[in-house]
Amino acid sequence: MTTRSVLICRACGAENSLTAGTLFQDTHKPLRQWFLAMWFVTSQKNGVSALGLQRVLGLGSYETAWTWLHKLRRAMVRPGRDLLTGEVEIDETIVGGPEEGRKGRDIEDKALVVIAAEKRGRAIGRIRMRRIEEASAATLMAFIDETVAPGTTVHTDGWKGYNGLKAAGYPHRVSVISASPQPPHELMPRVHNVASLLKRWLMGTLQGGIQKRHLDYYLDEFTFRFTRRTSRARGLLFHRLAQHAVDLQPVPYRNIIHVHIP
Numbered sequence: 001m002t003t004r005s006v007l008i009c010r011a012c013g014a015e016n017s018l019t020a021g022t023l024f025q026d027t028h029k030p031l032r033q034w035f036l037a038m039w040f041v042t043s044q045k046n047g048v049s050a051l052g053l054q055r056v057l058g059l060g061s062y063e064t065a066w067t068w069l070h071k072l073r074r075a076m077v078r079p080g081r082d083l084l085t086g087e088v089e090i091d092e093t094i095v096g097g098p099e100e101g102r103k104g105r106d107i108e109d110k111a112l113v114v115i116a117a118e119k120r121g122r123a124i125g126r127i128r129m130r131r132i133e134e135a136s137a138a139t140l141m142a143f144i145d146e147t148v149a150p151g152t153t154v155h156t157d158g159w160k161g162y163n164g165l166k167a168a169g170y171p172h173r174v175s176v177i178s179a180s181p182q183p184p185h186e187l188m189p190r191v192h193n194v195a196s197l198l199k200r201w202l203m204g205t206l207q208g209g210i211q212k213r214h215l216d217y218y219l220d221e222f223t224f225r226f227t228r229r230t231s232r233a234r235g236l237l238f239h240r241l242a243q244h245a246v247d248l249q250p251v252p253y254r255n256i257i258h259v260h261i262p
Contacts, residue, residue, distance in 0.1 A: 023075055025250035033057060037068055038245070042237040047205045047221060070256050073217040075244040076224035083149035084126055087119040087173075089188045090144065090156050092135050093195035095202065095215065111212050113198075113219065114143050117190040119155075124190045126227055129198070129219040131212075137161045141168060155188060198222055 019025050024034060040056055041048055048056075054065035096110035114132050118125030128147040132139050140161045148154060150169045156162040158176040165172040175187040185192040201222055202210060210218055228237055 021249065023071055023245040023248045023251065026252075034068075035242075038072065038241050039238050041069070041072055042241055043234045045225075046201065047225065049205065067253055067256060070214065070217060071251050072241065072245070073221045074251055075241060075248045077220040078244050078247065082126075083152075084116055084118050084128060084147055085149045085152050086125070087153040087155060088116050088148050089119065089191040090114065090116045090140075090148075090154055090162070091188055091191045091195070092132070093198070095131075095199065111215050113195075113215070114140060115191050115194050115198075116144070116147050117194050119190060124194065127194055127223055129223055131215045131219065135159065135161050137164055141165075144168075144170065157184070157188070194226070197226070 017025065019027065019031070024031060027034065037053060037057055040053060048069070050062055050066040050069050053059070053069060054062055057065070059065050059068075092112055092114045094110050095113050112132050112135060114130055114135070116128045118127070128143075130143055130147075132143065137160070141164055144154065144165070145168070148170065151171070153171040153173055154162070154165050155173040155175065156165070158174055158178070162172065162174075177184050177187065180187055185196075198219075202218065224241075228240075231237060
């Protein structure tokens with residue numbers, strides 16, 4: 001039987017909440033308000049800021065809106081997603097702009113993000129992203145192993161960190177940027193287009209105000225939106241986010257604000 005949204009076992013009398021073991025566990029707000037937040041987030045093509053969510057829902061504090069958005073971002077990408085297939089372009093980009101006195105993959109205060117983009121004819125298929133601390137072979141190969149199906153052709157630039165692809169079972173197509181008369185965005189157009197769109201989204205929607213330790217969850221949101229960019233039924237996005245939220249384990253506030261950076 002149930003009482004006050006609590007399930008009570010007839011055999012032992014143990015109590016359990018309807019929201020236990022989900023993203024909504026221990027919430028003090030009505031689920032209806034959560035669903036309104038999810039609809040607002042998914043119905044906005046370019047995303048929303050915490051301030052915007054606070055205003056729309058009439059939440060009492062900016063902190064509540066910020067926390068809700070971070071929880072929902074964690075629900076936007078489910079574990080065990082299908083691996084990328086076909087031909088995949090992979091490259092890294094710096095989020096936050098170049099640093100004075102540093103070139104290429106050498107960064108300190110900014111974030112290095114590796115991007116994988118499927119080739120679908122002349123278009124872009126699915127994408128995957130991850131913040132990485134360095135563009136070493138071990139880091140890059142771990143990302144590829146977790147996101148790209150074995151046997152998939154991987155197209156990269158000439159960076160030495162990708163030299164182990166063929167031995168790992170990935171046909172490797174290499175475009176040496178420095179030796180080509182074509183600019184990078186023409187040699188590897190999909191991954192560079194995604195990188196450009198990502199930076200524009202971070203600056204336009206979020207005004208670039210992102211702490212490095214939270215970047216992975218913004219990448220998850222961008223991936224969620226990009227993958228479903230052609231969907232005309234916003235209700236399907238809401239439905240998918242709701243499914244993921246129910247499957248997601250609770251995310252306490254303390255875990256959000258104390259994200260570990262490797």
